[in-house]
Structures are given as C-alpha cells and as structure tokens.
Amino acid sequence: MKCRYLFIYILVLLSGIFYARFYQQDREVKSAVFSPVSANPKNLIDINKLTPADYEHIIEKLNVVFVLTSDSQKQVYFNDEEIHSLTLSPSKEQVAFTYYPDELGDQGLSLILLDLGDKKTKEIFSTKFPSWDITSGIQWLGEDHLIFLRHCGTSCQGMSLLNIRTGKVKNATISYQSFPDQAPFTHFEDWVGRTYRMEGFANYIKSKQVDNKSYLVFALEDAVGKKLSEEAIEFLPTTY
Numbered sequence: 001m002k003c004r005y006l007f008i009y010i011l012v013l014l015s016g017i018f019y020a021r022f023y024q025q026d027r028e029v030k031s032a033v034f035s036p037v038s039a040n041p042k043n044l045i046d047i048n049k050l051t052p053a054d055y056e057h058i059i060e061k062l063n064v065v066f067v068l069t070s071d072s073q074k075q076v077y078f079n080d081e082e083i084h085s086l087t088l089s090p091s092k093e094q095v096a097f098t099y100y101p102d103e104l105g106d107q108g109l110s111l112i113l114l115d116l117g118d119k120k121t122k123e124i125f126s127t128k129f130p131s132w133d134i135t136s137g138i139q140w141l142g143e144d145h146l147i148f149l150r151h152c153g154t155s156c157q158g159m160s161l162l163n164i165r166t167g168k169v170k171n172a173t174i175s176y177q178s179f180p181d182q183a184p185f186t187h188f189e190d191w192v193g194r195t196y197r198m199e200g201f202a203n204y205i206k207s208k209q210v211d212n213k214s215y216l217v218f219a220l221e222d223a224v225g226k227k228l229s230e231e232a233i234e235f236l237p238t239t240y
Helices: 002-033 052-057 102-107
Strands: 044-046 058-061 064-068 073-078 081-088 094-099 109-115 121-127 145-153 156-163 169-179 182-189 195-199 201-210 213-221 227-235
Touching: 052 058, 052 064, 058 081, 064 081, 073 094, 145 169, 169 201, 182 201, 182 213, 195 213, 195 227, 201 227
Parallel strands: 044 073
Antiparallel strands: 058 064, 064 073, 073 081, 081 094, 094 109, 109 121, 145 156, 156 169, 169 182, 182 195, 201 213, 213 227
8 A cells, every 4th residue: 555655645746847847848938929020030139149330330210129230130129029119328328118017018108228348238228108108209308317208188299308317207288280370380288387398390390419418309390391590599407
C-alpha cells in the first residue's frame, strides 16, 4: 500500500514539473510570436535601438512614427506597441512620445519620457480619453514643458501645457471669430490668463527655440486659406 502511495506521489510530482516547464516554454514561445519588432526587424525598430543620427530622420505619417532614410523606412515601437507621436527636446537629451499601453487597452494613451543618456523611461501623463485630452502630436516648449492640443468645442481648441518635472497640466484656449463685416481673427488666452488677438485663422501652431528662448508660433491664413503671417509669442517658463 505504501509503495502504491509513493508511486502516485512521484507521478504527481513529475506531472507538476512537466507542466511548469511546459508553461514556461509556452510563455516564451508566445512572447516571441507576439513581438512584432522581433518578428519583423527589417521594417520595425524599438525606440531604444535608435541612434542619435536616427532622430534627425523622424517623421510622423497618419499618427504613426517612422525613421526614414534614403535606403530604409522603419516604424518605431515601444514595448511592442506602436508609437504615435515623438519629439526630441531642444537639448537633444530627452525624447517624449505617446503610445497605447496594452494594460489600458485601445482607449488608454500614455505619454512617456525617455532619457537618452541612461535609456530610462517614465510615464509623465496618461489618459483614458485620448480623443478628448490629446488631439494632436506633442511638441517641446522649452526644455521642461510639452504642449499638445485637446478638445474644446465649436470654433475653439484647447492647448495643454505639461510640466515634465512636476506632472502638472495647465490648459489654454484658442478661439476663432468671423463676422460678415470684419476680417476673421484668432484669440489666444494663455495658461496664466493673458490674451492675444491675431488677424486671420491659425492654420497650425508650432514651437521653436531661438537663442535659448522658446516661442509659440501661430501660422495664420485668411478665410480662403491664403497665408498671412506668423505670430510668435515668447514663452516665459518661470511663470509656469
């Protein structure tokens, strides 16, 4: 009888060992199979594999980020997920990018900061409502802030200012006015309540760095799409 129980015990033990090894191998196989970067190294690249020179050839097409050179085009990934917007800091020491992490599902968007020196990453912003909170690509405004558009309503846009050191977000408003008896204009109320009026509609908004100063630039056009001018507003980071 004792031998019978011993045999059953050994059989259960061996079954457990076999199952554990099979489960581990199965996990490894699944990990390899479901890694798009590993499966397609010719056309995909992990962001941690980018060289400093690669950042000179980053482009965004249809909400997807690529490294485009004369002889190749590779889509950029992070944690086996597509990157949707990517921007290099003015100092070229940090990269900010957005992607949909698997744990949040298709509806959750994360904004990640990558230090190019030690290759460490950290999440500095996330939302479960990206169609409301982040409606554009991201841009640096100086070395410590990022900007991106957000949903506002009819005839307006919101613009978020994210402090990467504190994680705090402030919102500004861009509105557009047009009346039959006067030319259209753009009204901008910044993150501390200062207001600006610019003739024409803002076709696009960008940031730029000149002599260690940061500017928010509005590219303006008239009601029929003719280019007018660019209006630059200096960003004073000590205010924020």
